[in-house]
Amino acid sequence: ARRSETNKYMFYGEHMNSDAKNFLLMENKLLKAIKNEEFIVFYQPYFNLRTHELEGIEALVRWEDKESGIISPGIFIPILEETGLIKEVGRQIIKIVCRQLRQWLDQGYEVVPVAINLSPVQFRSSTLLKDIMEAVEEYELNPNLIVFEITESTFMQDIAATYEVLREMKNAGFTISIDDFGTGYSSLSYLKKFPVDHLKIDLSFIRDITKDTDDKAIVNAIISMAHHLNLKTIAEGIEEEEQLRELFYLQCDIGQGYYWSRPVPAHKVESFLKYDLRN
Numbered sequence: 001a002r003r004s005e006t007n008k009y010m011f012y013g014e015h016m017n018s019d020a021k022n023f024l025l026m027e028n029k030l031l032k033a034i035k036n037e038e039f040i041v042f043y044q045p046y047f048n049l050r051t052h053e054l055e056g057i058e059a060l061v062r063w064e065d066k067e068s069g070i071i072s073p074g075i076f077i078p079i080l081e082e083t084g085l086i087k088e089v090g091r092q093i094i095k096i097v098c099r100q101l102r103q104w105l106d107q108g109y110e111v112v113p114v115a116i117n118l119s120p121v122q123f124r125s126s127t128l129l130k131d132i133m134e135a136v137e138e139y140e141l142n143p144n145l146i147v148f149e150i151t152e153s154t155f156m157q158d159i160a161a162t163y164e165v166l167r168e169m170k171n172a173g174f175t176i177s178i179d180d181f182g183t184g185y186s187s188l189s190y191l192k193k194f195p196v197d198h199l200k201i202d203l204s205f206i207r208d209i210t211k212d213t214d215d216k217a218i219v220n221a222i223i224s225m226a227h228h229l230n231l232k233t234i235a236e237g238i239e240e241e242e243q244l245r246e247l248f249y250l251q252c253d254i255g256q257g258y259y260w261s262r263p264v265p266a267h268k269v270e271s272f273l274k275y276d277l278r279n
């Protein structure tokens with residue numbers, strides 16, 4: 001077995017199974033991708049269901065690999081999380097989004113908030129807040145232009161530390177959204193205690209909402225609970241007019257999904273932005 005320069009953990013060996021080999025290959029490709037800044041951001045708009053106005057845009061990372069083309073986050077995010085590389089990639093994503101917002105402002109667009117996904121691993125990074133503030137200051141952005149999406153599992157790790165980070169984010173003026181709501185097993189009490197603004201209802205509850213009365217009952221309950229706690233609700237994965245009508249009827253506030261647009265490159269999401277007429 002030979003010790004690799006770039007890999008702390010491993011010895012190449014006959015007995016090493018192919019999963020482990022693939023993992024290492026992938027890790028090395030990802031290290032190169034980080035160095036060469038091969039991660040790009042697609043954007044998906046979301047809309048107010050009552051007024052039909054654009055409410056915000058979610059940033060969704062892609063990996064532009066020279067050989068394979070555009071790769072979905074479902075493939076590489078788990079590896080980035082397992083190796084801790086997500087912290088570096090997350091920092092790059094925050095910068096890309098802030099640079100994009102600055103560009104839209106300079107071009108005279110009336111911008112809306114952009115939502116950035118934060119992985120639980122990244123959330124526990126000691127430099128997260130510093131990285132965020134540096135990017136916001138470099139591009140001279142008002143923090144009210146940025147939403148952070150965190151999943152329920154983020155809450156479950158270190159509750160006190162999570163509370164502190166969220167508090168600081170809120171104090172700085174950022175908006176907090178809970179992603180994939182309903183899929184974790186977190187207690188509902190944190191919704192009351194934690195400084196959060198939006199609840200994103202997981203797309204698994206939206207898919208069959210017009211047919212499955214259980215899903216409809218769950219979504220109904222989530223929305224009324226959220227409203228009692230003064231949280232806005234966002235339904236993700238809306239593809240059909242009928243789902244949209246059902247969610248409007250259930251008084252969901254905001255909708256996102258292929259019905260309006262898939263995630264698209266920055267220049268394509270610009271068609272949803274208006275010009276700021278005061279400029």
Ligand code: C2E
Binds near residue numbers: 093203
């Ligand atoms: P997510 O944050 O729950 O994002 C929603 C996913 O649903 C996205 O997949 C989006 O493209 C997809 N989607 C949107 N509308 C529809 C629809 O109408 N129908 C269906 N079937 N799907 C829809 P995507 O872009 O492949 O991202 C997958 C996951 O990867 C995300 O789930 C998020 O957990 C993670 N991810 C994406 N970007 C980032 C990032 O920048 N940082 C981190 N940490 N995670 C990210």
Ligand code: CA
Binds near residue numbers: 058117149179
């Ligand atoms: Ca999300």
Ligand code: CA
Binds near residue numbers: 180200
């Ligand atoms: Ca989600």
Ligand code: CA
Binds near residue numbers: 180
């Ligand atoms: Ca998800």
